[in-house]
Amino acid sequence: MNLEETDIKSGGCQCGAIRYCAEGFKRPSICHCRMCQKAVGGPFAALVVVENLSWTRGEPAYFQSSNLVRRGFCRDCGTPLTYEFEGSHIDITIASLDQPDLVAPEIQLGLENRLSWCDGLAALPTRTAEAEAAAQDVFSGIRNHQHPDRDTDAWPGDAR
């Protein structure tokens, strides 16, 4: 993890309705448990504990996934944002940070539910260079509605 204890970092959901700043990053992890899988619609959740978290725009909606844990998400676009263990700690989803590269996971949890195909993900083939270029042509014409990876004074901006 390339963060100091005192670093404050920003993040938020895809549509930008919810923005936060966080500090005191600890124990970056991926969790393979079936509850995390289902909550994020993926093979694992990538989470990091934060000591201080403040919502700088909007606030998440919550699903109480058990009597001890609630999970925060954006009601407008669905981005999973938090895993909050009652009376103990709050994790945020690493990829909702504006700079997710700073928080490399250091441990994996819930291995009993790890999907068998997880091991080979890094070795999967990708598009050919030609296909990638063709895709880039299509995507360069898309008007992107995602909030930028930095705080903004107002969103959506006037350009929308």
Added chain:
Amino acid sequence: MTETYTGGCQCGAVRFRIEGTLGEASICHCRMCQKAFGNFFAPLVDARHEDLTWTRERPSYYASSDLVDRGFCSRCGTPLVFAYRDYPLIGLAIGAFDEPGRVPVTKQHWKRDKISGFDTLHALPGGPEDDPEFADVIAEIDASNHQHPDHDT
């Protein structure tokens, strides 16, 4: 060969069934998929619209661009859908399937946006959740689990 697959969100408000053949299963590293899923990548598998039935509530949608709608459960947030408008295929979140192990991924896209650390995730050390000190907490969560079971109800 026609197969049946079921799945849905964490709380169970949105459920789906596919009767047909699944298309390409992939992970996408692009920054938009990362943000939509709050995760390293989006794991998606293609299905034909005509093979897909929403068997309970339908997803809510966010238009992440002019071309793409992303579906999710407005009650619990689970990301469920990546869909190009006016396209015969719909992408479904593999982790939302009741049996995600039946949907192995075969390709990865947009590696230029790959988050550092991805390549070594599988080699990380395991955690302490099997330690006896966690047994009571795990038991309490198991006993009060509000997640929809991995089958239709």
